Amino acid sequence: MSGQHTSTPVAARVRRLEERLISAGVVEDAELDAVLGRFLANASPVNGARIVARAWCDEGFRERLLADANAALPEVGLSMAGGIQEQRLKVVANGPGQHNVLVCTLCSCYPIGLLGPSPSWYKSEAYRSRVVREPRAVLAEFGLTLPQETEIRVWDSSAESRYLVLPRRPSGTDGMSEEELVGLVTREGLIGTAEV
Secondary structure: OOHHHOOOOHHHHHHHHHHHHHHOOOOOHHHHHHHHHHHHHOOOHHHHHHHHHHHHHOHHHHHHHHHOHHHHHHHHOOOOOOOOOOOEEEEEEOEOOEEEEEEOOOOOOOOHHHHOOOOHHHHOHHHHHHHHHOHHHHHHHOOOOOOOOOEEEEEEOOOOEEEEEEOOOOOOOOOOOHHHHHOOOOHHHHHOOOOO
């Protein structure tokens, strides 16, 4: 990236690229809007919640999801396709003594199709820089205080790879249906800034 672009907001650079593509006749503005509209039409944290609920109810799906999330997603009617190329998804499971949290330190890469539009704090420089250096303190600011012995792993997304946290299933939910479990899962739980 050249020095002239490092301080330019990403949205302005994207718009300049769009304008160049439009002026070159590669694409029309309406086509770009239509693609974005289709992409966001089904983007919702409910998609991520469905993945988690299925993994809580179906051990075989959970194992397939953790081994190769992209291959497992079609089982719940989802995929990581939608752009020019399919993004890789890695699902990371919280467990006894281990908690995962997501970030994109370079910008705000995020699985929009599975979690809906990203929260403003996820894109903030403060979150992106601090969560990698002091994850325990940042999580405490979100109201999540973990025992000192709990290992916290921070996963850094990129343009090619996205992550999703598989939270621990809450105790006392054994009798709940998969559909009922979906309602317990929050976007923050899927990012790792909260437990479910």
